[in-house]
Structure formats: C-alpha cells, structure tokens
Amino acid sequence: MKRTAIKRKEKYQELDGVLEKYKGRKGVLIKALSEAQEMYGFLSREVLIHIACELDVPLSEVTSVVSFYSLFKTEPSGRCHIEICSGTACYVKGMQDLLETLEEEINIKPGEVTGDGRFGLSTVNCVGACSAAPVVKIGDELIGDVDSKRLKQLLGKYGHD
Amino acid sequence: MINLTIDRQQVSVEKGTPVLEAARKIGIDIPTLCYLKDLNAPAACRVCIVQVEGRPAFEASCVLPAEEGMVVHTNTPAVLAARKQVLELFLSDHPFECLTCERNLNCELQRLAKRYGIRDLPVEGERNHYPIDHVSPSVVREPDKCIRCRRCVSVCENYISANIYRMMDRSFQAVVGPAYNGSLMESPCIYCGQCITVCPTSALREQDSTARVFEALANPELHVVVQTAPSIRSSIAEEFGLPVGTPVEGQMVAALRRLGFDRVFDDCVAADICVIEEATEFMERLKKGGPFPQFTSCCPSWVLFCEKFYPQFVANLSEVKSPQQIFGALVKTYYAKRAGIDPAKIFVVSVMPCVSKKYELLRPEMKASGCQDIDAEISTREFVRMLFQAGLDIRKLPREEFDSPLGSASGAGVIFGSTGGVLEATLRTVYEWAGEKPLKRLEFEEVRSLEYKEAVIHAGPHELRVAVARGTGAARRLMDQVLAGKKRYHFVEVMACPGGCVGGGGQPIYIETNDWNEQVSHRTRRAGGLYQLDREREYRKAHENPVILKLYEEYLGRPGGPRAHKLFHSGHVSRKLYADEPLLKKERDLVRR
Ligand code: SF4
Numbered sequence: 001m002k003r004t005a006i007k008r009k010e011k012y013q014e015l016d017g018v019l020e021k022y023k024g025r026k027g028v029l030i031k032a033l034s035e036a037q038e039m040y041g042f043l044s045r046e047v048l049i050h051i052a053c054e055l056d057v058p059l060s061e062v063t064s065v066v067s068f069y070s071l072f073k074t075e076p077s078g079r080c081h082i083e084i085c086s087g088t089a090c091y092v093k094g095m096q097d098l099l100e101t102l103e104e105e106i107n108i109k110p111g112e113v114t115g116d117g118r119f120g121l122s123t124v125n126c127v128g129a130c131s132a133a134p135v136v137k138i139g140d141e142l143i144g145d146v147d148s149k150r151l152k153q154l155l156g157k158y159g160h161d
Numbered sequence: 162m163i164n165l166t167i168d169r170q171q172v173s174v175e176k177g178t179p180v181l182e183a184a185r186k187i188g189i190d191i192p193t194l195c196y197l198k199d200l201n202a203p204a205a206c207r208v209c210i211v212q213v214e215g216r217p218a219f220e221a222s223c224v225l226p227a228e229e230g231m232v233v234h235t236n237t238p239a240v241l242a243a244r245k246q247v248l249e250l251f252l253s254d255h256p257f258e259c260l261t262c263e264r265n266l267n268c269e270l271q272r273l274a275k276r277y278g279i280r281d282l283p284v285e286g287e288r289n290h291y292p293i294d295h296v297s298p299s300v301v302r303e304p305d306k307c308i309r310c311r312r313c314v315s316v317c318e319n320y321i322s323a324n325i326y327r328m329m330d331r332s333f334q335a336v337v338g339p340a341y342n343g344s345l346m347e348s349p350c351i352y353c354g355q356c357i358t359v360c361p362t363s364a365l366r367e368q369d370s371t372a373r374v375f376e377a378l379a380n381p382e383l384h385v386v387v388q389t390a391p392s393i394r395s396s397i398a399e400e401f402g403l404p405v406g407t408p409v410e411g412q413m414v415a416a417l418r419r420l421g422f423d424r425v426f427d428d429c430v431a432a433d434i435c436v437i438e439e440a441t442e443f444m445e446r447l448k449k450g451g452p453f454p455q456f457t458s459c460c461p462s463w464v465l466f467c468e469k470f471y472p473q474f475v476a477n478l479s480e481v482k483s484p485q486q487i488f489g490a491l492v493k494t495y496y497a498k499r500a501g502i503d504p505a506k507i508f509v510v511s512v513m514p515c516v517s518k519k520y521e522l523l524r525p526e527m528k529a530s531g532c533q534d535i536d537a538e539i540s541t542r543e544f545v546r547m548l549f550q551a552g553l554d555i556r557k558l559p560r561e562e563f564d565s566p567l568g569s570a571s572g573a574g575v576i577f578g579s580t581g582g583v584l585e586a587t588l589r590t591v592y593e594w595a596g597e598k599p600l601k602r603l604e605f606e607e608v609r610s611l612e613y614k615e616a617v618i619h620a621g622p623h624e625l626r627v628a629v630a631r632g633t634g635a636a637r638r639l640m641d642q643v644l645a646g647k648k649r650y651h652f653v654e655v656m657a658c659p660g661g662c663v664g665g666g667g668q669p670i671y672i673e674t675n676d677w678n679e680q681v682s683h684r685t686r687r688a689g690g691l692y693q694l695d696r697e698r699e700y701r702k703a704h705e706n707p708v709i710l711k712l713y714e715e716y717l718g719r720p721g722g723p724r725a726h727k728l729f730h731s732g733h734v735s736r737k738l739y740a741d742e743p744l745l746k747k748e749r750d751l752v753r754r
Pocket residue numbers: 300316317321323324325326349350351352353354355356357
C-alpha cells in the first residue's frame with residue numbers, strides 16, 4: 001500500500017468504522033455520505049476519495065450524488081450556520097434586507113464563512129413556514145418574523161460559541 | 162412477432178423492439194442524438210419523439226417497446242414541430258462556433274439542425290459556461306458543447322470500465338463530466354479516447370498536434386522522421402470515399418513523402434521487435450515459472466488501467482515497451498548513428514490510431530535515447546486533416562515503398578493493429594522457439610459470459626493457456642476470474658479499444674450509424690485490410706524477417722540482451738486513482754492554448 005493511503009487509513013479510522021458496515025452492499029452510498037457529513041460537518045475531497053476507495057464506488061458517482069442533493073455540503077460551514085429562507089413569501093417580506101444586514105454586520109454573503117469561522121451563511125428554498133415570513137434558521141432553531149433589528153440581536157446571542 | 166402500424170404501414174417486429182427500430186425496418190429514419198443501440202438509451206434528448214394514437218403525450222421512440230396493434234405517427238406536422246422545438250432548445254444553449262469547430266460537417270447536432278431546417282432561434286435562453294479542460298495530454302473536453310446525451314458515460318462505464326463520467330449537479334446546471342466536473346487529469350482516465358468516438362458533438366476531442374508537426378516540417382534544422390502504426394494503412398481509406406478497410410499502404414507512404422517528411426518508416430518493424438522481445442520475455446518466464454499470466458503491454462491505455470485499477474498485476478505486465486516507443490528509441494540511436502545525424506536534430510512523429518499515445522510519449526521513462534524518444538503523435542483523424550489541408554488525395558497517389566532500413570516488416574508486425582493480432586504474432590514466434598512446426602491460424606473459443614476469448618495450445622512440452630480481452634471492461638472480468646482462482650492463463654493480450662487499434666480512439670468517427678454493434682463491426686472491417694496484407698507478405702513471422710535479424714546482429718545483440726533491455730524495456734508502477742488536490746485553476750489556464 002502507498003504511504004499516502006496508509007496515512008489516509010489512520011486519519012479516517014472513525015469513518016472506517018461506519019463504512020465497514022456498508023461494504024459490499026448496494027444502495028448505501030447516500031447513507032454513508034450522510035453519516036460522514038454528520039461526523040465532519042462537511043464532505044471534503046479527501047473524505048469523498050476515501051469513501052469512494054473504501055466502498056469501491058467511482059469518485060464520479062460519489063460526487064454526482066453529492067452534487068445532486070442539496071443536503072450535502074462540500075465546503076466547511078461556520079460553527080453556527082445561518083440559513084435565510086428565499087421562498088416567495090419571505091422574499092416579499094424582505095429577506096433581501098436580512099442579507100444586506102448580514103453583509104454590513106459580519107461581512108458575509110451566501111455560500112461564505114466569516115473569517116473567524118464563526119458564522120456560515122446560505123439561502124434555502126422555502127422552509128415551509130410561510131405564515132411567519134421572513135424566516136431564518138440558525139443552527140437547528142427556526143425563527144419567524146425576523147427583521148434587521150432582531151437579526152442583529154440574534155447575532156449577539158449566537159455570537160459566542 | 163408483434164404487429165403495429167407506423168405511418169399507415171404494417172410492420173412486424175420481435176417482442177421488445179423499440180418503435181424507432183421498427184420504423185427503421187420500413188425505411189423511416191427517426192432522428193436521434195442520445196441513442197446508441199445496445200450501448201446507450203437514457204431517453205435524454207427527446208428528438209426521437211413520435212405520436213402514438215390514444216396516448217396523451219409524445220413518446221421517445223428509442224425506448225418505446227412496440228406493442229400489438231399500436232398505431233404510430235412519426236411525421237405529423239405536430240410531431241415535426243415538437244422535434245424542431247427540441248432542437249431549438251439544444252441550440253439555444255450551444256455555442257455557435259460551427260465554422261471553427263473541429264466537428265464542422267461531422268457533428269450530429271449540426272446535421273439535425275440542417276435536416277430540420279432550423280433558421281433562427283425564437284428562444285434566446287441563458288447559457289451555461291464551463292472552463293475547457295485542456296490539461297490532459299490526450300483528451301480535450303469542452304462542456305459548453307455537451308448535449309448531455311450520456312454516450313460517454315455509457316462507453317466509459319460499460320466497455321472501458323473506468324467510470325470517469327457521471328451527471329454532475331442538477332437542473333439547468335447539470336453537466337456530464339468527471340468527478341467535480343474537474344479535469345480528466347485528476348480522474349483515473351486511461352486516455353483511450355473511446356468517449357471521443359461516440360460523442361455526437363465536439364464536446365470531446367483529441368489534443369490537436371498537427372500544428373506542431375507542420376512547424377517541425379517547416380524547420381530546415383530538423384530531420385523529420387515519421388512512423389505509421391499498423392492500422393493506419395487500412396483506416397484512412399474510408400475518409401477518402403474508399404470502402405472501409407481498403408489497404409492503401411503504398412499511397413499512404415506517398416502522401417507522407419509529399420507532406421515533407423524526410424524519412425517514412427514503418428512502425429510494424431518496431432512491432433516485429435516487440436514480438437521478439439515479448440516472446441523472449443515469455444520464454445524466460447516459462448523457464449522461471451512465472452509470474453503468469455504475462456500481459457501484453459503495447460496498449461498504453463491498458464497499461465494505465467492496470468497500473469491504476471489492478472496494481473496487483475503490475476509485475477505481470479510485459480516489460481517491453483510499445484512499438485511506438487521502441488521505434489522512437491531505435492531512430493534516435495541506431496538510425497541516427499547510421500545516418501550520421503545528431504539525435505537532438507531528429508524530430509520523430511508517429512501516426513497512430515490512438516490518442517493515448519500522446520500521453521505515453523510523455524511518460525518519463527520514454528527517454529531511452531537520452532532525449533524524448535517520440536516528439537509528437539498525430540491520430541488518424543489529425544493525419545487525414547493534414548492530408549486534406551495539403552490537398553493530397555489517397556485515391557490519386559501512386560504506391561511507394563517505405564524507406565529502409567526501418568521499412569520492411571513481417572506480417573506479424575502488421576496484424577498488431579487488430580484484436581488478437583499481438584497474441585497471434587507473438588505465438589507464431591514462441592511456438593517455433595519451443596520446437597514446433599509453424600503455427601496455423603489460432604482457433605479461439607469465446608468465453609461468452611465474460612466477453613473475452615481463450616485458447617489452449619501445445620508448444621513443445623508446454624500446454625499454454627492464452628486469452629484475448631477486447632476492451633478493458635473484459636480485462637477487468639478476466640482479472641477478477643484470475644484473482645478468484647477460477648481461471649489460469651499464461652499469456653493474455655489486452656487492448657483497451659473495441660477491435661484493437663483498428664477501433665482506436667483516434668480513428669475516424671462513426672457518424673453514419675447509431676448502432677454500437679454496427680460501429681464495432683465497422684472497426685473489424687478495417688482489420689480485414691491488415692490480414693490481407695499479412696497474407697501477401699514474404700515473411701509472416703517476426704523472427705524470420707531478415708531486416709530484424711540484421712538489426713539484432715549489427716546493433717542490438719541478442720533479444721532481451723543489455724542493449725535491447727536499455728532501449729526497449731521499462732518498468733511499470735502502481736498509481737493512485739485520484740489526484741489528492743484538484744489541479745489549480747491557474748495551472749489549467751496556463752496549459753490552455
Ligand atoms: S478517454 Fe477512455 S477512460 Fe478516459 S474518459 Fe474517455 S472513455 Fe473513459
């Protein structure tokens with residue numbers, strides 16, 4: 001075995017524990033990917049190569065699946081992830097203002113992570129809470145009727161790790 | 162049998178036949194873009210739509226099984242209008258570069274645009290833009306020209322078994338490409354170029370080396386030498402309107418001279434040497450008891466496949482280089498010395514049916530002469546383009562002879578271009594070295610379930626099990642059998658491409674048919690020309706070719722000896738499947754012309 005492969009093996013011992021139960025089985029790729037994402041927060045190239053090699057699935061297949069489902073992330077997200085709903089109702093009720101606020105306050109655009117790694121930001125297509133528009137999801141918490149002022153308060157609240 | 166009505170005509174077909182094929186049977190040609198019979202039917206493009214009475218929507222006829230009593234209309238004004246609309250949608254997301262496109266007048270999309278009289282585009286849609294992948298030495302990928310037919314996905318998965326392409330991303334951004342829509346260089350691509358030959362557009366094409374060759378020809382400082390691979394002499398004919406597989410060896414030589422090459426040599430001579438060296442290696446393995454099977458190593462795509470996907474077999478690969486590289490090493494040493502020319506002033510061009518050879522010549526071990534042994538490679542397609550530009554018509558040229566000393570090959574060297582040819586050529590020699598009478602034509606038995614063929618021959622005291630795998634997919638199945646202990650072989654020939662080099666990734670494109678098996682038999686017809694030349698040869702065995710015997714006597718010493726070893730042998734390495742890091746965008750831009 002090549003030295004790099006050995007190093008990779010050591011590094012991903014924990015992941016291998018998960019992959020072990022999927023080896024040689026069909027239709028398990030999505031499950032394996034979800035578990036890996038839970039473990040590392042996102043799916044790096046290295047992790048995907050490791051999964052491809054261990055499960056004997058072409059990397060093209062792996063990245064095809066990853067790029068198809070929006071639930072998979074290939075970039076590190078901030079320690080605290082903010083999602084702003086961009087569904088029609090939220091759009092009408094001013095989600096654009098919220099994006100502007102975030103840009104002014106913590107200098108971040110959708111798809112980015114703040115320099116200190118504290119916040120990550122993305123938009124999401126309708127979370128299904130239109131009556132409370134505009135809706136923001138921070139971490140696991142769904143918060144409705146958010147305006148710029150409220151958002152700044154929330155940044156303060158979630159600002160310390 | 163199933164009876165149905167297509168455009169008011171009755172037709173009976175076997176159960177399971179798609180409506181598209183049923184229509185074809187009665188002379189109705191329904192257009193297609195994605196469909197390639199027996200290889201690819203993802204129902205992705207929808208230009209093949211037809212109307213079936215009693216059904217609410219138009220249906221894709223390439224995947225619609227004929228049913229008893231079905232009434233189909235393929236050319237009503239509504240169907241034609243819908244088809245036109247499908248084409249317009251494709252064109253609205255396609256760069257309009259037909260005049261400067263490599264596939265100009267040879268593109269399936271362009272042909273359909275003409276056939277359906279598309280004159281302007283009512284829809285001015287958004288367009289996708291992706292960087293061109295110019296990084297790999299062999300294959301260029303321009304995703305903007307991709308129509309997402311997925312033929313490349315199918316051929317690379319099912320035939321080549323390298324699984325490079327998949328659908329990336331979704332909805333409008335969806336694109337067919339390697340992992341991360343990155344470069345082929347970061348993927349385990351083996352540069353066989355089969356994806357190029359099935360792509361309906363110019364989204365996939367070869368790295369064009371014709372400019373470099375023209376430049377060298379124009380440089381008075383350089384002594385430009387060309388070698389032609391076995392299969393070229395039978396595959397250029399069709400590009401000039403001659404029947405497929407017509408051997409035009411002499412005319413090809415004449416054309417090369419008129420292009421300005423200083424010496425026109427035959428790669429088959431190098432193939433003869435390859436036979437002798439491989440046979441010597443095989444005899445040694447027989448003595449030592451292995452490792453078996455000995456795999457041929459003249460196909461660089463296959464070698465790369467083994468190095469990447471089956472590193473455990475790397476020691477089984479023959480150490481002998483491919484004829485292209487043997488030839489390069491020989492020209493820049495033996496020939497340079499004989500002709501009194503500084504090897505640094507010799508520019509060696511090879512004409513090959515292949516795009517993988519562009520990669521092979523760059524491998525670091527291919528510098529046996531002290532400098533890069535081969536300077537440039539052009540594929541059959543590029544060669545034909547050069548002939549067109551120079552106004553040289555094969556049909557109107559006289560027959561000329563190759564230059565000596567590297568010009569007369571045995572029949573064994575010629576059949577290298579066809580599947581099974583390398584094995585047969587090598588066995589002709591092994592057989593006699595093992596003390597037998599001359600070998601008759603080999604009879605193989607198909608191992609149908611695994612799609613390769615095998616034979617048992619008795620040579621002296623040895624019972625030799627040999628096999629030929631057509632395509633790396635078949636090689637994968639063969640190796641899995643060997644690993645599982647279910648099969649044992651002594652000698653195995655593998656070529657990555659269907660039909661061997663006659664079906665190489667650099668050969669003329671098969672635009673006239675959308676039937677994979679028909680494409681494969683087209684390739685095999687080219688091999689017919691090679692076997693004809695073999696029969697006409699004075700010497701049919703490499704070890705009887707006087708040119709070769711003299712070469713060994715005068716210069717090389719004994720087969721497998723120190724000099725032969727230095728020039729013609731190389732090791733193989735196991736390689737990583739995936740690049741750890743994506744190639745930087747900057748690097749990619751640098752390589753881009
Ligand atoms: S060149 Fe061969 S291996 Fe590479 S992507 Fe094309 S078909 Fe697959």
